[in-house]
Amino acid sequence: MVRKVKPKKNKAAEKDLKQKLGLFDQIPEECLACAEPFDRQNREQVMSWNVVVKRDPEVVRLYCPDCWQKAISVVKDFEEKIKERGSPEDGRQE
Numbered sequence: 001m002v003r004k005v006k007p008k009k010n011k012a013a014e015k016d017l018k019q020k021l022g023l024f025d026q027i028p029e030e031c032l033a034c035a036e037p038f039d040r041q042n043r044e045q046v047m048s049w050n051v052v053v054k055r056d057p058e059v060v061r062l063y064c065p066d067c068w069q070k071a072i073s074v075v076k077d078f079e080e081k082i083k084e085r086g087s088p089e090d091g092r093q094e
Contacts, residue, residue, distance in 0.1 A: 023053055026060040033067035 030037050031049075039045055050068045052061040063071070 023058065023060055026058070027051060028060065028062045030062070031064040031067055032061045033063060033071075036064045036067075038062055038064075 027040070028038065038049060048065050050063045050065075052063070053059070054061075
C-alpha cells in the first residue's frame with residue numbers, strides 16, 4: 001500500500017511542475033506597474049522579481065522589486081487603518 005501512495009505523490013508533483021513550466025512562457029516582458037523591462041537571462045532579476053499567477057483564468061503578472069515593496073507597504077498601511085477603525089475606543093465599533 002505504501003508503494004501505491006508514492007507514485008501518486010510523484011504524479012501530482014510532476015503535473016504541478018509541468019503546469020508551472022508551461023506558465024513560464026506567459027511571463028510578461030515588463031513590470032505590470034511601472035513597465036520596467038524584464039530580462040529572463042538576468043539571474044538577479046529572475047531571483048528578485050515577483051510573479052503572481054491567477055489560475056482561473058490563467059493570468060501571469062510580473063512585478064519588479066520596487067513596485068512589489070510599494071504594494072506591500074500599501075497593503076500593510078491599509079490593514080493598519082482597518083484595525084484602527086475596528087478597534088473599540090469608547091466601547092463601540094463603527
